Amino acid sequence: MNFSAFARDNLSLIIIAAVALLTLFLARDYLFIAVFALSIAVVCMPLHRRLIQKMPAWISAGTITTIITGAVVGIGIAVVVVLLSDIEYLLSILRVMADTGFRILGSSGGDAAAGDLVSSLGSMITAAFPKLVITLAELVPALIIDIILFYALLYSFIVLGDRIWGDIWSVLPESSRENVALMASKTKDILYSLYIVHVFISILTFFLAYGFFLMLGYGHEMFYAMLCAVFALIPFLGPILILIFVGLYALCIGDWRGVVLICTVGYFLICVVTDIILRPKLTGKRVQIRPMLMFVGFFGGAMTMGLLGFVLGPVLLVLGITGYEIFFKEMRRMKTSKPADAS
Numbered sequence: 001m002n003f004s005a006f007a008r009d010n011l012s013l014i015i016i017a018a019v020a021l022l023t024l025f026l027a028r029d030y031l032f033i034a035v036f037a038l039s040i041a042v043v044c045m046p047l048h049r050r051l052i053q054k055m056p057a058w059i060s061a062g063t064i065t066t067i068i069t070g071a072v073v074g075i076g077i078a079v080v081v082v083l084l085s086d087i088e089y090l091l092s093i094l095r096v097m098a099d100t101g102f103r104i105l106g107s108s109g110g111d112a113a114a115g116d117l118v119s120s121l122g123s124m125i126t127a128a129f130p131k132l133v134i135t136l137a138e139l140v141p142a143l144i145i146d147i148i149l150f151y152a153l154l155y156s157f158i159v160l161g162d163r164i165w166g167d168i169w170s171v172l173p174e175s176s177r178e179n180v181a182l183m184a185s186k187t188k189d190i191l192y193s194l195y196i197v198h199v200f201i202s203i204l205t206f207f208l209a210y211g212f213f214l215m216l217g218y219g220h221e222m223f224y225a226m227l228c229a230v231f232a233l234i235p236f237l238g239p240i241l242i243l244i245f246v247g248l249y250a251l252c253i254g255d256w257r258g259v260v261l262i263c264t265v266g267y268f269l270i271c272v273v274t275d276i277i278l279r280p281k282l283t284g285k286r287v288q289i290r291p292m293l294m295f296v297g298f299f300g301g302a303m304t305m306g307l308l309g310f311v312l313g314p315v316l317l318v319l320g321i322t323g324y325e326i327f328f329k330e331m332r333r334m335k336t337s338k339p340a341d342a343s
Helices: 003-009 011-026 028-051 057-085 087-104 110-170 174-216 221-231 240-252 256-284 291-305 307-342
Strands: none
Touching: 011 028, 028 057, 028 110, 028 174, 028 307, 057 087, 057 110, 057 221, 087 240, 174 221, 174 256, 174 307, 221 240, 240 256, 291 307
């Protein structure tokens, strides 16, 4: 069949595909919000299916959407407020570390040089702060629109999720359903790992870090715990960067007790318990993938696709591995079926 005949017989499908591509192009700036909402909806569908047995679907979807949107917005505001409130404290730490560095290098006037360096950094932050506030104020309307769009998309995906999947399943060839079901299952598992496990680990890290820094005695426990919780969302790197930073600060002030506590109790509680023991155990039963490959998918996706890559990177990696397995399974099936066909 030539192209003209195909176009004549399938004109409506071509128009639909063109409209879909045009929509994706025009809405490319909001693609991350759509993918983010869709991926969360996939994770929330099992809960939605249980809730609709006791309440209407629109109430279930509205409740789940409201809770998730409120949590995302609330946590985002809390992180920004806590981190910004301790800017002066962070500058004081940098001053101590810069002073120690100048002294190690044998620079005369280390205190003055460190003070000048940190003062310059502080002046830059102070000077940029009003502009930052103005920029954030200008972004508020767009941010509100993004939140509303996320809410609407998440609600729609949850309400219509089973219907959309049913429509897709109904047009799949019988021979492809097994492989498509496998890829769908792997996608749900990796999204479960990304959201449920990572968020749980982040929350647990927050409380463990708060208790540890309370024991360490440096104050600003909320600041350190929030930093550790945010970095815990990055798998296999996590809050160890925060511990290294605080460990260098402890060395600079000559607190050997703090160094020992950070290298033993802190590392065990905040890194070993969460990243080495719990995270693999929670994800291992659902996502059979090596930690290093997950690391590649997470950061490789972020480097190539920006924020969108944090979600799509691991998903595409798992789908690629699953596709590899399906390809060779089908090739072996074809190889074994040929003799039977020939006979």
